[in-house]
Amino acid sequence: MTAPLHGKTALVTGSTSGIGLGIATALAEQGASVILNGFGDVDAARTIVGRAGGRVGYHGADLGRADHIAALMSYAAAEFDGVDVLVNNAGIQHVASIETFPVDKWDAILAVNLTAAFHTTRLALPAMRARNWGRIINIASVHGLVASIHKAAYVAAKHGLLGLTKVTALETARTGITCNALCPGWVLTPLVQRQIDDRAAREGVGDDVAREALLVEKQPSADFVTLEQLAATATFLCSDAANQVRGAAWNVDGGWIAQ
Numbered sequence: 001m002t003a004p005l006h007g008k009t010a011l012v013t014g015s016t017s018g019i020g021l022g023i024a025t026a027l028a029e030q031g032a033s034v035i036l037n038g039f040g041d042v043d044a045a046r047t048i049v050g051r052a053g054g055r056v057g058y059h060g061a062d063l064g065r066a067d068h069i070a071a072l073m074s075y076a077a078a079e080f081d082g083v084d085v086l087v088n089n090a091g092i093q094h095v096a097s098i099e100t101f102p103v104d105k106w107d108a109i110l111a112v113n114l115t116a117a118f119h120t121t122r123l124a125l126p127a128m129r130a131r132n133w134g135r136i137i138n139i140a141s142v143h144g145l146v147a148s149i150h151k152a153a154y155v156a157a158k159h160g161l162l163g164l165t166k167v168t169a170l171e172t173a174r175t176g177i178t179c180n181a182l183c184p185g186w187v188l189t190p191l192v193q194r195q196i197d198d199r200a201a202r203e204g205v206g207d208d209v210a211r212e213a214l215l216v217e218k219q220p221s222a223d224f225v226t227l228e229q230l231a232a233t234a235t236f237l238c239s240d241a242a243n244q245v246r247g248a249a250w251n252v253d254g255g256w257i258a259q
């Protein structure tokens with residue numbers, strides 16, 4: 001049987017670690033060629049995704065810069081004949097109260113977590129429209145749906161990303177292109193480990209205690225969401241069964257926003 005995404009190319013931004021790497025691997029297992037991006041261990045990511053099958057490319061664009069994103073999309077067009085599955089995943093975090101929030105951090109978080117998805121989407125859509133098929137998956141967060149203190153830029157960017165998801169879904173509603181968002185709760189990735197480390201230092205406790213405290217404060221299941229669970233949800237969104245799933249904000253969050 002032919003793999004479901006055979007002949008398609010997936011671009012996953014921020015895919016050298018964490019959720020992006022998990023989704024890139026799952027899409028490769030589904031038969032897609034995959035373009036990796038991000039600042040982490042590129043060779044390790046290439047090896048992991050390469051083992052899953054298919055062709056693997058990499059572009060080191062800084063998603064905080066529009067000119068870099070244009071170069072990334074040109075690379076995808078020249079080397080892979082465009083992008084069929086676009087996963088806007090790259091994201092950064094900074095934790096501080098509004099009064100003390102560094103302005104440069106605000107600008108960087110809005111650029112990487114929100115504006116980058118506008119640029120990749122606007123540049124990917126023409127080729128998707130020409131083929132009348134495409135999948136755009138925006139990795140938002142429960143923080144696209146609810147807020148937490150000290151995360152003003154992140155919460156604002158993720159709420160904005162859900163808005164962009166809905167507009168993209170409406171503008172493509174009569175086509176074979178769908179656009180949806182995933183809203184994970186806590187997933188144990190480097191981005192979250194840094195918050196656990198900060199908490200352990202602040203409260204003078206060990207890693208285990210800080211990790212447990214972070215989880216139970218927000219996530220009723222008291223369990224982390226896994227990369228495999230998110231990757232399977234993204235894979236479903238790429239399937240024909242999801243043709244009429246459009247503009248959704250799908251929380252995978254251990255019950256976080258049910259409270």
Ligand code: NAD
Binds near residue numbers: 092
């Ligand atoms: P991570 O830190 O493991 O991965 C982030 C990736 O983005 C890395 O590959 C990094 O190199 C890349 N990146 C960072 N800045 C970049 C830039 N300027 N240009 C290009 N690449 C850049 O984090 P993660 O937890 O896997 O997060 C991935 C996405 O999932 C983010 O959008 C994050 O907001 C979202 N998310 C994470 C969680 C969680 O609990 N981990 C929860 C909800 C949402």
